[in-house]
Amino acid sequence: MEVRVMENTFEISKAVSSIIIDEVKRNPKAVLGFATGASPIETYKRMIEAYENGEVSFKSITTFNLDEYCGLTRDDENSYFRFMKENLFGKTDIDFSRVNFLSGDETESEKSCREYSEKIAAAGGIDIQLLGIGTNGHIGFNEPSDSFSDGPFKVKLTQSTINSNSKYFKDKKMPGYALTMGIGDIMRAKKILLIATGESKANAVFKMIKGEVTPSCPASVLQNHSNAVIYLDRESAKLL
Numbered sequence: 001m002e003v004r005v006m007e008n009t010f011e012i013s014k015a016v017s018s019i020i021i022d023e024v025k026r027n028p029k030a031v032l033g034f035a036t037g038a039s040p041i042e043t044y045k046r047m048i049e050a051y052e053n054g055e056v057s058f059k060s061i062t063t064f065n066l067d068e069y070c071g072l073t074r075d076d077e078n079s080y081f082r083f084m085k086e087n088l089f090g091k092t093d094i095d096f097s098r099v100n101f102l103s104g105d106e107t108e109s110e111k112s113c114r115e116y117s118e119k120i121a122a123a124g125g126i127d128i129q130l131l132g133i134g135t136n137g138h139i140g141f142n143e144p145s146d147s148f149s150d151g152p153f154k155v156k157l158t159q160s161t162i163n164s165n166s167k168y169f170k171d172k173k174m175p176g177y178a179l180t181m182g183i184g185d186i187m188r189a190k191k192i193l194l195i196a197t198g199e200s201k202a203n204a205v206f207k208m209i210k211g212e213v214t215p216s217c218p219a220s221v222l223q224n225h226s227n228a229v230i231y232l233d234r235e236s237a238k239l240l
């Protein structure tokens with residue numbers, strides 16, 4: 001695990017987006033794992049700029065997103081599919097037929113979990129997986145628990161996650177469950193880039209980097225990945 005402390009979110013977004021863009025230039029059919037939330041938004045903006053400038057095309061990439069809320073349709077204003085459409089996919093030439101998502105629709109969720117790891121393997125594995133980290137140390141929606149998961153599963157969200165994400169749900173209650181890629185799926189990615197900014201992440205960042213590898217801080221498992229780079233600003237790095 002490599003740790004890079006940068007001046008601010010903008011510097012992080014330039015560094016992370018340029019790694020992704022270089023990968024796609026080198027391999028137009030790259031398989032990219034994407035994350036939602038506040039952490040990757042600036043990186044997505046730099047990717048959109050690069051597309052608009054004609055520097056890169058995303059039309060042949062395949063994507064897998066980390067997680068989705070249970071009970072929300074794809075087009076719900078709070079779904080992560082919608083988030084990706086608005087913050088990246090819809091603003092580039094990404095081909096939606098190669099966009100993969102776990103399905104929040106209750107009638108499809110079990111099947112989509114069962115098939116997701118196989119789909120990732122069939123695509124040749126994830127070349128670059130982008131991650132954020134929760135204040136409780138979660139990655140994707142792998143909440144603190146007694147054991148590390150392997151494949152995708154349905155998870156009961158913790159109060160800490162509900163407290164962090166409820167602000168995005170204006171008119172309705174936030175779902176209490178989500179589907180997430182497992183720790184095994186994340187760890188099989190060839191390269192991992194994790195972004196954490198702000199003081200609220202400092203404790204989780206400390207445990208991820210300096211603590212023991214334990215499922216009670218799921219992100220700590222990244223210590224065992226041979227090609228994981230953690231991008232921090234000064235606030236999130238302040239306890240290191």
Ligand code: PGA
Pocket residue numbers: 036037038039040132133134135138139140
């Ligand atoms: P955030 O969430 O990027 O919105 O802070 C990260 C996460 O919960 O994994």
